[in-house]
Amino acid sequence: MVLNGFEPTHANVFSHGPSSMVCTVWDWDSNGKHDYIGEFEATFKEMRGAIDGRQVQWPCLNPKYKVKKKNYKNSGIVILNQCKIIKMHSFLDYIMGGCQIQFTVAVDFTASNGDPRNSCSLHYIHPYQPNEYLKALVAVGEICQDYDSDKMFPAFGFGAQIPPDYKISHDFAVNFNEENPECAGIQGVVEAYQACLPKLQLYGPTNIAPIIQKVAKSASQELHTKEAMQYFILLILTDGVITDMADTREAIVQASHLPMSIIIVGIGNADFSDMQMLDGDDGILRSLKGEPVLRDIVQFVPFRNFKHASPAALAKSVLAEVPNQVVDFYNSKGIRPKVPAHFPSSRPFGP
Known part of the structure; x- marks a missing residue:
């Protein structure tokens, strides 16, 4: 996952309804004070697009910046280069x-x-x-x-x-x-x-x-x-x-x-x-x-x-x-x- 040429070291994925996920992106720090970069919403179907070798991307948005900054568009672009599906058997x-x-x-x-x-x-x-x-x-x-x-x-x-x-x-x-x-x-x-x-x-x-x-x-x-x-x-x-x-x-x-x-x-x-x-x-x-x-x-x-x-x-x-x-x-x-x-x-x- 690449963000404006920078590779964030941590991302969380949360379910957001039956078909979409909210992904939060953080800059990981060894002292535990991780920096929140932003988030984006994606569907599993969209992410599957990276299986075929093509890039899939989303704008990474920080809600605080969106309110504070007039010309704020995003905190970067999240690019998914590769997606692999692994089935976890029970x-x-x-x-x-x-x-x-x-x-x-x-x-x-x-x-x-x-x-x-x-x-x-x-x-x-x-x-x-x-x-x-x-x-x-x-x-x-x-x-x-x-x-x-x-x-x-x-x-x-x-x-x-x-x-x-x-x-x-x-x-x-x-x-x-x-x-x-x-x-x-x-x-x-x-x-x-x-x-x-x-x-x-x-x-x-x-x-x-x-x-x-x-x-x-x-x-x-x-x-x-x-x-x-x-x-x-x-x-x-x-x-x-x-x-x-x-x-x-x-x-x-x-x-x-x-x-x-x-x-x-x-x-x-x-x-x-x-x-x-x-x-x-x-x-x-x-x-x-x-x-x-x-x-x-x-x-x-x-x-x-x-x-x-x-x-x-x-x-x-x-x-x-x-x-x-x-x-x-x-x-x-x-x-x-x-x-x-x-x-x-x-x-x-x-x-």
């Missing part, structure tokens, strides 16, 4: 085009949650009342379930000693079927959780990098299809402090290049500062080597803030960033949504 465009959302659930079974036989435990086994993990799993899971393509949830646990040899594991199938860790709907995850809990020995440490890497492996395989029609979301339920923070940061940085997002739900009243740091809302998350995330893929939700809130409030918080994260990924790869059609259900979750 989350719904990709879903309608066949993008399939695949949710994976991961549950923290570390000893910091407390002995399940103790009523103070977040994993307390009560015959009639759901514990804190079950409350969060059902509340959040039912929200996510509506977005999942096949309603089958691979469910994993981490931080426990598991049968038969009771070795520590950070990515075991909650149903103990490593070949097929999928559960039918959130109710299936609930039943698998309730069945496995008495058989486990809660242990530690709280390492979440392995489960992130496990889901990232499937997301990486999907990326190699070039169409990346499946988008993976890892839902982690944990009680707090992460012990493999360096590896977790590295895993998140690598996962930010893949069709993948992570939702972390904090259970209980622990210090969740680590989780908030991973969320990246207060700054760009980096690996220890200094590599930044390609895009923000982590959303942290402290469940204690929503125990008495409406399902709508919880849903808004849990899924607040997911649509934009999905769109950001596809935009970064230059992948456009397909024309709406019937697409087959997803393939099984890979090991």
